Amino acid sequence: MKRVKLIILYFLFPAILIHAQKDVPLNLPKLDNQVAHFGYSLGLNMMDFTIRPSDLFLPLYDTVYAVEVGRYVGFNINMISNLRLANYLDVRFLPGLIFGQRNLQYKYIKNGEFRSHNMMIESTFLDFPIYLKYRAARISNWRPFIIGGVSGRIDLAAQKKINPAEQPKIRLKPLDAYYEIGIGADFFLEYFMFGIELKSSWGIFNVVQYDYSQFSEYYKRLNSHMIILAFHFEGGKIDKIKWWN
Numbered sequence: 225m226k227r228v229k230l231i232i233l234y235f236l237f238p239a240i241l242i243h244a245q246k247d248v249p250l251n252l253p254k255l256d257n258q259v260a261h262f263g264y265s266l267g268l269n270m271m272d273f274t275i276r277p278s279d280l281f282l283p284l285y286d287t288v289y290a291v292e293v294g295r296y297v298g299f300n301i302n303m304i305s306n307l308r309l310a311n312y313l314d315v316r317f318l319p320g321l322i323f324g325q326r327n328l329q330y331k332y333i334k335n336g337e338f339r340s341h342n343m344m345i346e347s348t349f350l351d352f353p354i355y356l357k358y359r360a361a362r363i364s365n366w367r368p369f370i371i372g373g374v375s376g377r378i379d380l381a382a383q384k385k386i387n388p389a390e391q392p393k394i395r396l397k398p399l400d401a402y403y404e405i406g407i408g409a410d411f412f413l414e415y416f417m418f419g420i421e422l423k424s425s426w427g428i429f430n431v432v433q434y435d436y437s438q439f440s441e442y443y444k445r446l447n448s449h450m451i452i453l454a455f456h457f458e459g460g461k462i463d464k465i466k467w468w469n
Contacts, residue, residue: 251365251412252459256308263304263416263458269450270295271324271347274426276445288442290331294342298324302351304458314357322349322377324450328394330439343393343439350378353404365412371423375402394440395433400448402427410456419456425449 255261273293302320309315328343355373382398406423427448434440 248364250362251414252417255412255417255459256359256362258308260305260307261458262306263456265300265302265304265318265320265454265456267300267302267421267452267454269298269300269322269324269452271298271326272449272451273326273328274445274447274449275443276447278442278444287332287334288330288438289333291442292329292331294327294329296325296327298322300351300452300454302353302454304456306357306458312359312361314359316355316357316371316373318351318353318355320351322347322351322450324349330442332438341392345394345396346381347396348380350380352376353402355404359410362412366409368407368409370405370407371421372405373403375404375425376400377402392437392439394435394437396431396446397429397433400427400429400431402448402450406452408454416457416459419454419458421452421454421456423452423454425452 272295275291275293277291300320300322302318305317307315324347326345326347328345330341330343332339332341353373353375355371357369357371359369360367377400379396379398379400382396386393386395402425404423404425406421408419408421408423410417410419425448427450429447430443430445431448432440432443432446
């Protein structure tokens, strides 16, 4: 008898779930049909470097023989402007600020001894990303989506004066471009749309500034990389755009 009850529940549960979804009122039913809407985004990031050592650096001939990256959690703040292009397709512009830190731990040989030196690399980026967002059909009050795009970033901390106590320390170039892809989900609440988004961002340019020291010359390329977890809050709207008075 117990087994029969379990079988009945097994077949009834999907029907109950579907019926419950039908009874749930749709929040913000007109949001996807608006020409534009706005919001803001808060998030966490994890900055990293992709290191390609110079072919000339070998442990037998130079003091620096390895560099490791220490990663830390930072945070970001962005404004959201969303423009509807077509059904299920939007273009988004999210200017903002990104704060983060990466450490470079140098392993080197000095006077026949193995030593290490830790460089703290702090970054404050002006962020100018633009994305295409492809959203799936709405499922009750939520939907998944994917994004892809590019971003230009200016590192305000790149030209900051280096404290002599922190020497030796390399400098990074202030300008870089990134390409980004990500996934996420939107949840339609009563008064606003809440989104969760996870994206990966890869720097295109070599960002190390060479100063002819072994600490900068170690790199053939040094590229930035970033993982960002963002929380979006969207809701403001423009139903029509007036191109003239």
